[in-house]
Amino acid sequence: MTIAIVTDSTSDLSPELCAQHGIVSVPLYVLFDGRMHKDGIEITPPELFAGLRAGKKTPSTSQPSPAEFAEVYTKALESADQVLSVHISGQLSGTVGSARLAAQDFGGRVTVLDTGSVSMGLGMRVLRAAELARAGKTVPEILAELERVGREADIRFTVDTLDFLRINGRIGGAAALLGGLLNIKPILVIRKGRVETGGRVRGHKKAVQDLVDHTRKYVEAHGGARVAFLCTVGGEDYVQEVRAGLSGLDFTDMGDHGIGAVVATHAGPGTMGVTLEPL
Numbered sequence: 001m002t003i004a005i006v007t008d009s010t011s012d013l014s015p016e017l018c019a020q021h022g023i024v025s026v027p028l029y030v031l032f033d034g035r036m037h038k039d040g041i042e043i044t045p046p047e048l049f050a051g052l053r054a055g056k057k058t059p060s061t062s063q064p065s066p067a068e069f070a071e072v073y074t075k076a077l078e079s080a081d082q083v084l085s086v087h088i089s090g091q092l093s094g095t096v097g098s099a100r101l102a103a104q105d106f107g108g109r110v111t112v113l114d115t116g117s118v119s120m121g122l123g124m125r126v127l128r129a130a131e132l133a134r135a136g137k138t139v140p141e142i143l144a145e146l147e148r149v150g151r152e153a154d155i156r157f158t159v160d161t162l163d164f165l166r167i168n169g170r171i172g173g174a175a176a177l178l179g180g181l182l183n184i185k186p187i188l189v190i191r192k193g194r195v196e197t198g199g200r201v202r203g204h205k206k207a208v209q210d211l212v213d214h215t216r217k218y219v220e221a222h223g224g225a226r227v228a229f230l231c232t233v234g235g236e237d238y239v240q241e242v243r244a245g246l247s248g249l250d251f252t253d254m255g256d257h258g259i260g261a262v263v264a265t266h267a268g269p270g271t272m273g274v275t276l277e278p279l
Helices: 015-021 046-053 066-076 095-106 118-132 139-152 164-165 175-184 202-222 236-245 262-267
Strands: 003-007 023-026 029-032 035-038 059-063 082-087 109-112 156-159 184-191 194-200 226-231 252-258 270-275
Touching: 003 095, 003 118, 003 175, 015 118, 015 184, 023 066, 023 118, 029 046, 029 262, 046 236, 046 262, 059 262, 066 095, 082 095, 082 118, 082 139, 082 175, 095 109, 109 139, 109 175, 109 194, 118 139, 118 252, 118 270, 139 252, 184 202, 202 270, 226 236, 226 262
Parallel strands: 003 023, 003 082, 082 109, 226 252
Antiparallel strands: 029 035, 029 059, 156 184, 156 270, 184 194, 226 270
16 A cells, blocks of 8 residues: 655755655745745745845735645545645644645545644654655554654744744734843744743853753653754754754754745744654
8 A cells, every 4th residue: 555645835844855755745825025925936935034124024824725735635646545644733824724624525545634743843754654654554553653753752943033923923022122132032842733932041052052952851861863953044053053062962863954934934034943753
């Protein structure tokens, strides 16, 4: 039995990585400068941030339609027996709802999973699903493994500016202003499918150290782990600082991953973080 793996663009998996693992990624949309742009296809984070610096209005984001998912599922089922469609938290986007509506028309051949995560928290589970499908596992076996991983998976990140969180309603204007004046860096996590505060530190160096310390504790507690590094434009050097702090630690390195335009719309430039999974 063959299983096709489908995800969405908030997994932040590059086209090359998707092609390598046979994953189909359905793009979300960024409404910017009066037009709807397909994430990663018609708009990139550098283009987005350049437009904002030029004074264009703040973008918004939107999920794919059920019809778009239905088209992908129809094509996938031409060569696969089943589809496993793995997506961003339903608490953060309506994407998984669109996927579920589309799946109803395929007679049980399409299974949709809400991972309760985003960015590489989602992407790492998509990669694992593809690995398991190649290994001949069934859909129920893959779901059981993803549920196990999901119980202990962790994503932790920080942002360079609080302005984007304020614009998108994550924090109030007064908190953003105070945070900027005091150089406060929020430490953010994904809990129960939502972005929540995991702490706060003062200054860039302490933010890097928080991510380093947290990753070390996680890897040591789990006897190893899969670790992915993520950032938006401007966060690349910060990620390398985190990497340097993990020197000598034994973990499975899942690489560096750029955050796409949809997630970057909410996180802003200079965001950096780590995604952690048990082996």
